[in-house]
Amino acid sequence: MTEIFRGTWVVSYRELLRFINERSRLVGSFAQPLIFLVIFGAGFGNLIGAVAPGVDFIQFMYPGIIAMGVLTTALFAGVSVVWDREFGFLRELLVAPLGRTGIVLGKALGACVVALLQVSLMLLIAPIVGVRVEVSTVVRLIPIVFVLSTALSGLGLLVASFMRSQQGFQLLIQLLIFPLIFLAGVFFPINQAPDWLQVVSKFNPLTYGVDAIRQVFLGSDAGAQLGVTVLGHTMTLPEEVALMSVFAVVLLSIAAWAFNRQE
Amino acid sequence: MIIEVDGLAKHFGEIEAVKGVTFGVEPGEIFGFLGPNGAGKTTTINMLCTLVHPSAGSARVNGFDVRHERGEVRRSIGLVFQQTTLDEYLSAEQNLRFHAYAYGIPAELREKRMTELLNMVDLADRRKGSVRTYSGGMKRRLEIARGLLHHPKVLFLDEPTLGLDPQTRRLIWDYLLALRDQEGLTIFLTTHYMDEAEHSDRIAVIDHGRIVGMDTPIGLKRSVGGDLVTIAAADNQAAAAEITARYGAETTLRDGTVSFNVAHGAEFLPEFVRSFSQPLTSVMVRQPTLDDVFLHLTGREIRDSELDSQEQLLAGMARFRGRQARR
Numbered sequence: 406m407t408e409i410f411r412g413t414w415v416v417s418y419r420e421l422l423r424f425i426n427e428r429s430r431l432v433g434s435f436a437q438p439l440i441f442l443v444i445f446g447a448g449f450g451n452l453i454g455a456v457a458p459g460v461d462f463i464q465f466m467y468p469g470i471i472a473m474g475v476l477t478t479a480l481f482a483g484v485s486v487v488w489d490r491e492f493g494f495l496r497e498l499l500v501a502p503l504g505r506t507g508i509v510l511g512k513a514l515g516a517c518v519v520a521l522l523q524v525s526l527m528l529l530i531a532p533i534v535g536v537r538v539e540v541s542t543v544v545r546l547i548p549i550v551f552v553l554s555t556a557l558s559g560l561g562l563l564v565a566s567f568m569r570s571q572q573g574f575q576l577l578i579q580l581l582i583f584p585l586i587f588l589a590g591v592f593f594p595i596n597q598a599p600d601w602l603q604v605v606s607k608f609n610p611l612t613y614g615v616d617a618i619r620q621v622f623l624g625s626d627a628g629a630q631l632g633v634t635v636l637g638h639t640m641t642l643p644e645e646v647a648l649m650s651v652f653a654v655v656l657l658s659i660a661a662w663a664f665n666r667q668e
Numbered sequence: 669m670i671i672e673v674d675g676l677a678k679h680f681g682e683i684e685a686v687k688g689v690t691f692g693v694e695p696g697e698i699f700g701f702l703g704p705n706g707a708g709k710t711t712t713i714n715m716l717c718t719l720v721h722p723s724a725g726s727a728r729v730n731g732f733d734v735r736h737e738r739g740e741v742r743r744s745i746g747l748v749f750q751q752t753t754l755d756e757y758l759s760a761e762q763n764l765r766f767h768a769y770a771y772g773i774p775a776e777l778r779e780k781r782m783t784e785l786l787n788m789v790d791l792a793d794r795r796k797g798s799v800r801t802y803s804g805g806m807k808r809r810l811e812i813a814r815g816l817l818h819h820p821k822v823l824f825l826d827e828p829t830l831g832l833d834p835q836t837r838r839l840i841w842d843y844l845l846a847l848r849d850q851e852g853l854t855i856f857l858t859t860h861y862m863d864e865a866e867h868s869d870r871i872a873v874i875d876h877g878r879i880v881g882m883d884t885p886i887g888l889k890r891s892v893g894g895d896l897v898t899i900a901a902a903d904n905q906a907a908a909a910e911i912t913a914r915y916g917a918e919t920t921l922r923d924g925t926v927s928f929n930v931a932h933g934a935e936f937l938p939e940f941v942r943s944f945s946q947p948l949t950s951v952m953v954r955q956p957t958l959d960d961v962f963l964h965l966t967g968r969e970i971r972d973s974e975l976d977s978q979e980q981l982l983a984g985m986a987r988f989r990g991r992q993a994r995r
Contacts, residue, residue: 499719502742
């Protein structure tokens with residue numbers, strides 16, 4: 406049993422070390438969401454106007470952009486597996502007494518920590534966007550980011566366990582990323598979109614993540630107006646966190662199973 | 669015995685990479701697996717290292733079963749692969765420390781052992797450097813240091829000096845031999861380099877997934893049946909016929925020459941040249957090498973088998989699985 410714990414912490418420690426060592430990743434993970442925010446905000450801001458009372462487009466987008474940053478960071482857990490496989494380090498992991506499950510959990514945990522770091526950086530620009538950040542905001546964001554990044558890294562790891570080449574993996578991830586982002590209500594409120602779009606977005610863990618973060622920043626009233634409804638019931642924040650946890654457990658379990666089986 | 673293998677086999681779909689091998693390795697021995705690419709060497713090592721599930725048969729390393737006691741096997745072995753398995757974005761020190769954490773080496777021992785091994789492979793002054801800046805030889809030395817960090821009983825080396833220059837190859841073998849002498853380390857290596865295989869106490873010759881011969885290097889060479897005489901004549905066919913008729917020796921015609929074995933080549937040669945009826949254009953005698961051993965056992969030279977289609981397929985599969993030898 407201790408093997409799993411050691412596997413998890415050792416692998417996540419390396420993920421963190423790699424993130425810190427690689428200057429480009431450090432900057433890129435923060436710069437990408439920022440660029441989206443600035444360009445889309447400036448471009449669409451005047452066109453769209455208030456999305457809900459007291460909520461302009463940039464304020465509407467900001468939570469979604471944060472979630473988008475979490476998505477790319479979390480999927481990187483899968484990318485790192487494929488890289489390690491391609492460049493050989495995965496062999497070192499597999500041959501060490503760490504256990505396959507520990508490796509999967511370690512990659513997910515590593516992605517979590519990096520996502521939390523990234524979100525903290527994003528919070529620094531909140532004042533510029535016109536969004537209030539208090540201690541309670543940060544406290545409430547932590548569990549949301551934790552389960553969201555775990556769920557999404559589970560997805561990334563699952564895809565990685567089936568992809569043999571880096572190119573195949575990159576291709577699939579590119580195909581996945583845009584639907585995941587656009588169908589999660591990052592750029593437009595989901596509950597005002599056509600029905601078929603709404604149905605598909607309900608199966609996307611990112612949808613609940615975006616909405617949860619939005620509720621934290623904009624308060625429950627505006628949040629409710631823009632909120633996600635499942636089977637007629639508007640999801641509250643705790644419910645969304647719980648649902649994302651379910652996604653996380655399911656996706657990570659399948660990823661761990663696939664990993665144990667494949668390699 | 670520190671490694672016991674019984675009928676170990678592996679097939680990937682329809683391809684039988686390893687068709688049932690049986691052998692044992694004693695502690696402190698240097699045991700070599702010699703054979704061409706695609707012969708099944710890497711697959712066998714992968715099974716012994718718990719990376720690949722055997723399709724059939726059993727194996728025990730340091731007394732632990734490779735199927736059911738994988739954690740204990742992994743703790744007992746160190747590995748150096750064909751392909752680099754270092755994290756190039758970390759420093760040498762960070763790579764070693766990661767390994768120490770992964771194998772649960774206690775803190776008091778960790779730094780001491782790291783320094784000890786870095787000194788042994790002459791990388792102490794480069795320990796903080798990023799592995800990306802290392803040459804191929806330095807990376808390989810670091811991997812050897814890393815493989816030994818946790819005091820394994822057996823060090824598995826899969827083509828350890830592939831792609832390295834002769835000087836580095838010699839240096840690495842100096843370390844390995846010193847280790848065997850000082851620490852009683854058992855070394856299991858696979859190679860297709862004959863001169864590297866010569867370091868072994870015993871060699872198993874593997875071809876097409878089977879062991880075709882196993883003995884000490886001297887024993888294997890003796891089994892070839894004497895020294896090798898290679899002649900070229902105006903008419904090779906006729907020369908071959910006369911040799912067989914006169915000396916009762918089997919001849920091999922290849923590359924425009926006729927080769928055959930005799931007991932004492934140097935003494936045989938003068939009489940042969942004097943009394944042979946066919947006009948000779950060249951004559952050569954030498955002691956058997958491991959390549960001759962391979963030829964004797966399989967009918968091919970080690971390098972010729974690069975053209976064999978099954979091996980090409982296996983090599984292609986190995987590449988697809990990301991195990992390409994890349995330096």
